[in-house]
Amino acid sequence: MAGQTIARREIVRLLGIASVAATFPGFRQWAFADEAAGGVAAGGAGAGAVGAYQPLFFSAEHYRLVDALAELILPEDDTAGARKAGVAEFIDFMVANRVPISGSGHSEPPRDSAMKMGSELQAQWIEGLQWLNARCQNDYGHAFLDCSAQQQNELLSALAYKEKFTKGTEAGREFFHLLRDYTVTGYYTSRVGLEALGWPGLRSHWDKPPGCPHTDDPEHLHLQRAS
Amino acid sequence: MSSAPAIGKARVFDAIVVGTGAGGGTAMKMLCEAGLKVLALNSGPRTQPATDYRMHRQVYDLKYRGYGDPTILAGRAHQEHYTVEESEYNEGPRLWEHDVAYTNSPGTDWYWKRCKGTGGKANFWGRSSCRYGDIDFKAASIDGAGVDWPVDYAEIAPWFSKAERYMGVASTVQNRPSNPDGEYLPPMTWRCYDYIVQKAAEKIGIPYLPDRCAQLTVAHNGHPACHYCGNCSQGCDAGSFFSPTWYTIPDAEKSENLSLVTDALVRSVLVDEHGHAKGVAYVDRNSHREVEVYAKVVVLAASCVETAHIMLNSRSTHWPTGLANSSGQLGKNLCDHLYGSPGYGFLPQLLGQPPAPDNIANSTVAWIPRWTNLANPHAEKFLRGYGLYIGGGCDEFPWHHFQLQGFGSSFKRDIKRYYPATVGALIQAPTLPSPHNYIDIDPAKRDIFGIPQLRFHFQWGPNELMMWEHSKQVMVELFKSAGGEMWTCDTDPNRPGTSLHETGVCRMGSDPKTSVTNKWAQTHDVPNLYICDASVFPGNNDKTTTMPIIAFAMRTCDYIIGNFKNGVHRRV
Numbered sequence: 001m002a003g004q005t006i007a008r009r010e011i012v013r014l015l016g017i018a019s020v021a022a023t024f025p026g027f028r029q030w031a032f033a034d035e036a037a038g039g040v041a042a043g044g045a046g047a048g049a050v051g052a053y054q055p056l057f058f059s060a061e062h063y064r065l066v067d068a069l070a071e072l073i074l075p076e077d078d079t080a081g082a083r084k085a086g087v088a089e090f091i092d093f094m095v096a097n098r099v100p101i102s103g104s105g106h107s108e109p110p111r112d113s114a115m116k117m118g119s120e121l122q123a124q125w126i127e128g129l130q131w132l133n134a135r136c137q138n139d140y141g142h143a144f145l146d147c148s149a150q151q152q153n154e155l156l157s158a159l160a161y162k163e164k165f166t167k168g169t170e171a172g173r174e175f176f177h178l179l180r181d182y183t184v185t186g187y188y189t190s191r192v193g194l195e196a197l198g199w200p201g202l203r204s205h206w207d208k209p210p211g212c213p214h215t216d217d218p219e220h221l222h223l224q225r226a227s
Numbered sequence: 228m229s230s231a232p233a234i235g236k237a238r239v240f241d242a243i244v245v246g247t248g249a250g251g252g253t254a255m256k257m258l259c260e261a262g263l264k265v266l267a268l269n270s271g272p273r274t275q276p277a278t279d280y281r282m283h284r285q286v287y288d289l290k291y292r293g294y295g296d297p298t299i300l301a302g303r304a305h306q307e308h309y310t311v312e313e314s315e316y317n318e319g320p321r322l323w324e325h326d327v328a329y330t331n332s333p334g335t336d337w338y339w340k341r342c343k344g345t346g347g348k349a350n351f352w353g354r355s356s357c358r359y360g361d362i363d364f365k366a367a368s369i370d371g372a373g374v375d376w377p378v379d380y381a382e383i384a385p386w387f388s389k390a391e392r393y394m395g396v397a398s399t400v401q402n403r404p405s406n407p408d409g410e411y412l413p414p415m416t417w418r419c420y421d422y423i424v425q426k427a428a429e430k431i432g433i434p435y436l437p438d439r440c441a442q443l444t445v446a447h448n449g450h451p452a453c454h455y456c457g458n459c460s461q462g463c464d465a466g467s468f469f470s471p472t473w474y475t476i477p478d479a480e481k482s483e484n485l486s487l488v489t490d491a492l493v494r495s496v497l498v499d500e501h502g503h504a505k506g507v508a509y510v511d512r513n514s515h516r517e518v519e520v521y522a523k524v525v526v527l528a529a530s531c532v533e534t535a536h537i538m539l540n541s542r543s544t545h546w547p548t549g550l551a552n553s554s555g556q557l558g559k560n561l562c563d564h565l566y567g568s569p570g571y572g573f574l575p576q577l578l579g580q581p582p583a584p585d586n587i588a589n590s591t592v593a594w595i596p597r598w599t600n601l602a603n604p605h606a607e608k609f610l611r612g613y614g615l616y617i618g619g620g621c622d623e624f625p626w627h628h629f630q631l632q633g634f635g636s637s638f639k640r641d642i643k644r645y646y647p648a649t650v651g652a653l654i655q656a657p658t659l660p661s662p663h664n665y666i667d668i669d670p671a672k673r674d675i676f677g678i679p680q681l682r683f684h685f686q687w688g689p690n691e692l693m694m695w696e697h698s699k700q701v702m703v704e705l706f707k708s709a710g711g712e713m714w715t716c717d718t719d720p721n722r723p724g725t726s727l728h729e730t731g732v733c734r735m736g737s738d739p740k741t742s743v744t745n746k747w748a749q750t751h752d753v754p755n756l757y758i759c760d761a762s763v764f765p766g767n768n769d770k771t772t773t774m775p776i777i778a779f780a781m782r783t784c785d786y787i788i789g790n791f792k793n794g795v796h797r798r799v
Contacts, residue, residue, distance in 0.1 A: 196581035211416030
C-alpha cells in the first residue's frame with residue numbers, strides 16, 4: 001500500500017520512466033513552457049518561443065493523425081479547437097509518461113500500479129491508430145488522413161453514436177472512447193479550453209459569490225420555459 | 228521556526244504535544260497561552276503556504292495537468308476522489324506521508340491518507356462544522372447500539388461556542404433538534420441549483436439547509452474574509468478559513484512558550500517507574516536517530532489511529548498490551564464515514580444558462596442533514612441516519628462529458644450547455660462500532676524507521692450499507708421531484724478511510740473497564756496522558772469531526788490547565 005514507495009520507485013527507475021520526463025524538451029503550447037520567456041499567457045501565446053514540438057512517443061505520422069483526430073473531436077468553431085489548445089502535445093506527453101487518463105471520473109481509481117495501466121495504454125494507442133488506418137484502407141482505400149472529410153466523419157460517427165454501432169467495430173469504438181477522453185481532458189485542462197467553457201474560477205478574487213439571480217423563482221421554471 | 232535548543236541538555240517541558248493538526252495545534256495554543264512551556268512534535272516538515280499551496284495556480288500551470296507525476300507513488304497518490312488530500316498542486320513526499328508503511332489485514336482496503344506537514348490535514352479540510360447534539364451523544368440510549376458518550380450536549384456546548392468563535396463558522400439558525408444551532412457568521416450565498424434542490428427536497432419531506440461552514444464570509448479575529456479563489460482544498464493563501472497554519476500555530480508561537488520540532492516521528496510514550504508518562508521517544512526523519520524528550524504531561528494528538536498506534540507501541544512492564552490499555556479497548560471501535568456518490572445527473576432548468584461561479588467558495592454551501600429516525604429511532608430499516616452534500620454547477624472540469632455522445636461542434640456545444648446544469652451528491656454515513664473494525668500492530672512488519680506497523684481491520688457493516696442503498700433511492704426521488712434526470716451513481720462506496728473521518732480507537736467513557744479515557748480525554752490508567760483528537764470519540768454520526776475535535780481539545784486543555792493550577796500536575 002502507501003508505504004511501498006521504495007520498491008515502486010525502483011521499478012520506475014528500471015522502466016526508465018523518469019528519464020522520459022527528464023529529457024522532456026518542453027511544450028510549445030502549455031503555460032509553464034513559457035515561464036522562461038517571462039511567464040506570458042498560455043495556449044499559443046508563446047507559440048514559437050520553444051520551437052516545434054518534438055513528439056516523445058508517437059511517430060511523426062501517428063502524431064499528425066492524433067492531432068487531426070483531436071481537432072475533429074473538438075474543432076475550432078465559435079471557440080478555439082483542440083489544435084489551438086495543444087491537445088496533441090498533451091496526449092503525446094501523457095502517453096509517453098504513462099499517466100493514465102482514467103476511463104471515467106466516476107469509476108474506481110486504479111488499484112494496481114497506474115504505471116502498469118499507463119504501459120497498457122501505450123499499446124492501446126498504437127493498436128487503435130493502426131486499427132483506424134487499417135479500417136480506412138479496407139473501407140475507402142486510403143489511410144485515415146488521406147480520406148475525404150466525409151469519409152472521416154462517417155467512420156468516426158460509426159464509433160461515436162450508439163445508433164450507428166455495427167458488428168466488427170468494437171475495438172475501434174473502444175479506441176474512440178480512449179481518444180475522446182484524452183482529447184477532452186487535454187482541451188479542458190488548457191487555458192484555451194477553460195476560456196471556451198467559461199470556467200469562472202479563472203478569476204481568483206471575488207468580493208462575494210454573486211449567487212442565484214432568480215430568487216423570485218426558486219424552482220427556475222421560467223428558465224426551462226425560455227429554453 | 229522555533230527550535231528546541233535545550234533538548235540536547237534533556238530539558239523537561241511542562242507538556243509535550245504530539246501532532247500539530249486540528250487537535251494538537253489547538254492544544255499547543257491553549258497550553259502555551261496559559262503560560263506552560265510546551266514542546267510540540269510534528270512528524271514532517273513545516274508547512275509553507277507560499278511554496279506548498281496552490282496559490283491561484285490553474286490546472287494548465289501544472290506539468291501533468293493535475294494528474295500528477297507518475298513517478299510519485301506510481302501515480303496513485305492523488306487519484307482518489309475526495310479532494311482534501313494530495314494533488315499535483317501540493318504533491319509529493321514533502322507534505323504527505325510516502326514513507327511510513329501500514330498494513331491492511333486480508334479483506335480490508337483502508338485508505339490512510341496522512342499529511343505530515345505542520346497543521347496536517349486540517350490545512351486542507353472540507354470545513355463543514357456542525358455541532359453534535361444529544362441525539363448523537365445519547366444515541367445508544369435511544370436505539371441500543373454502541374455506547375453513550377460520557378459528555379452530553381449541555382456540558383460541551385460552551386466549548387462548541389468557544390471553538391466557533393475562534394474559528395468563524397458561517398451558517399444560519401435552523402432550530403433542528405438533530406443539529407443544535409451555534410454562533411454564526413453570515414451564511415454562504417446560495418446558487419441556482421441550491422434553490423431548485425431545496426424546493427425538490429421540500430416536496431419529498433427532506434430538509435435542505437445552509438451547512439455550517441468554517442469559512443470566513445466576513446473578516447474575523449484578524450483573519451481576512453474569503454476572496455473565493457476556490458483553492459481551499461489545496462491550501463488557503465490568506466488564512467480565510469480555520470487551519471492550524473494560519474490560526475493555532477501562529478497563536479502558540481506568539482506566546483513564546485512553544486518549542487516546535489519538525490520531522491520528529493513519535494515512536495512511543497516513555498513511562499516512569501509508576502507507569503506514568505515521562506516523555507516520548509521519536510525518530511528524527513533526517514538522521515534516523517532516536518531522540519528522547521521529557522515532560523510533566525503528554526498530550527497525544529497524532530490523528531486518531533496514529534495516536535492509538537503510538538500507544539500500542541508503548542509497551543512496558545506496566546503496560547504489556549499498550550499504554551493505558553487496562554480496558555483492552557485501545558485500537559478497538561474504529562468508526563468511519565462511508566463516502567460515495569449515490570446520484571449524479573442534471574437539472575434541465577439550468578441547461579444552456581451562462582456559466583455561473585457556483586464553486587468559487589469550494590465549499591459545502593448547503594447540505595441535507597440527517598432527517599431519518601428522528602421522532603421514532605426505529606422508523607427505518609437502518610439505525611440513525613446520514614447526511615448528503617449536494618454539489619454541482621460550473622466546476623473546474625466538465626466531468627459530465629462522459630454522459631454525452633458524439634464528437635465535433637455539437638459535442639462541444641453540449642458540454643457547454645450541460646455545464647451549469649449538473650448536480651451530484653456525496654453521502655456521509657456513519658458506521659456503527661463493530662468488533663470486526665479495529666487496529667492493532669502487525670506482528671511481522673516494521674516501517675523503514677524500524678517502527679512496528681499499524682494494521683487495519685475494517686469492513687463496512689450492514690447498517691451503513693443499508694444507508695448507502697437508501698441514499699441511492701432518495702437521489703432517484705430527489706431528481707424526479709426536481710424535474711431532473713439522474714445519470715448514474717457510484718456502484719460501490721469509496722474505500723474505507725476516504726472521508727478522513729476515522730474515530731473511536733481510544734474511546735472515552737465513565738467506566739475504566741470499558742474505555743481508554745475519562746470524559747476529559749485523560750487516560751484512566753495514566754493521569755498525565757491526555758488525548759486531543761477524534762480517537763476519543765466513542766462513536767460517529769452524520770456530522771464531520773474537525774470542529775468537535777477542536778471543541779473537545781479546548782475543553783481537555785482547560786482541564787489540563789486547571790490541573791496544573793490545582794497541583795495535580797506540577798510545573799517544571
